[in-house]
Amino acid sequence: MSRRTGVPVPTIKYYLREGLLSPGELTSPNQARYGEAHVRRLKLIRALTDVGKLSIAAVGEVLGALDEPEQSLHHVLGVMQRSVSTNAAAGDEAAHQEAEKFLARRGWHYHPDDPSVRALVDVVVKARELGHDRFVEQLDAYADACQGIAEADLDHVLRRTEVEDVLEGVVVGTMLGDAAIAALRRLAQQAVSARRLGEV
Amino acid sequence: MSRRTGVPVPTIKYYLREGLLSPGELTSPNQARYGEAHVRRLKLIRALTDVGKLSIAAVGEVLGALDEPEQSLHHVLGVMQRSVSTNAAAGDEAAHQEAEKFLARRGWHYHPDDPSVRALVDVVVKARELGHDRFVEQLDAYADACQGIAEADLDHVLRRTEVEDVLEGVVVGTMLGDAAIAALRRLAQQAVSARRLGEV
């Protein structure tokens, strides 16, 4: 398995210890068999840590959600959100309300404890702290763009038919999507600024 | 300064040692004066580490770019991109070409060593490794959305008039923007899935 994925053997052992990988079936006391599923899972772990920068513990939670019997899209998404976001500062009531007003205006239903809502509020708070009050004016444009992204995401997810695939697709799509969007944003910035300013 | 920002004194000393903060002007051998600029800088450091998850070393590079005399937007952006992205795996020639073909089709000029290009290629490589080949079909939708985001970003940046503000605005906008977009994406996903599937 190490040879097939490039992950060092001691690292695989470590993941086994941490419960990220289930032990293979023992054919004898010191010999186990690992199949395609294990290899796939191992690659997923590396993707989550490398691209998504999730901690080992966070990866464990996400994988745990994937393996739970009551496989609900909602549940897996929730765990993902919690894993990705850093639970952050309270404070700045004004920014808080500003963020909620924004969500209400959009008509996006929200639960104040939703990790994504909290993440958004944190960003607004930080922006104000930094004296970049006008940053929030960007949010409408960002939200418009994210609407389009979300439509594409849903299209993508719903194309899959098997439940397991859907859930893994959500996890992979969330992580890789965030990374891809960040990269594309910078490339688009370069393209737009080149067009507008004639810069290189 | 510690009292005004909530950052513990030893931490501030640590940042001073690491060169993230310039020493205040000494009024006497053991008494220094720190002004508004220092406080602002300190808040920026915390924002970059907390929201942007940059390492202390990466923050140092970004701040260094901000402070350089030849203040070019391009330069600061480049440093930001390098700081944000993890320099990652080579390999998978097919994915590499697929990503470049994508960029060419978009008409976005690119330099293969651009960190953002490399980040994008990495994502495509990872997607293929994970067996999610259809993930790349999403990229067009993402790129469309990012076009809109980039237009808004440029509008925002160009509204500022003073050079220093522009550069700090770019840094802040990049970090906070990425975080905001990720959060909005999840909220949009919830809204879209609620509309389409009637889920909660």
Add this chain to the structure above:
DNA sequence: ACTAGTGGATAGTTACGCTATCCATGACTG
């Protein structure tokens, strides 16, 4: 038969981001 490799357990390592302690000195408090 024998070398290389395995599962399992335990201990050690490295990097990072702080924290703690010490010192001599200066600033505010009564």
Add this chain to the structure above:
DNA sequence: CAGTCATGGATAGCGTAACTATCCACTAGT
């Protein structure tokens, strides 16, 4: 103006996270 407290500066220490190394008994392949 004595006494407490905080400061700049330097050095050393701590806690966590993610591995990595070593050991052991054993076994698969040659």
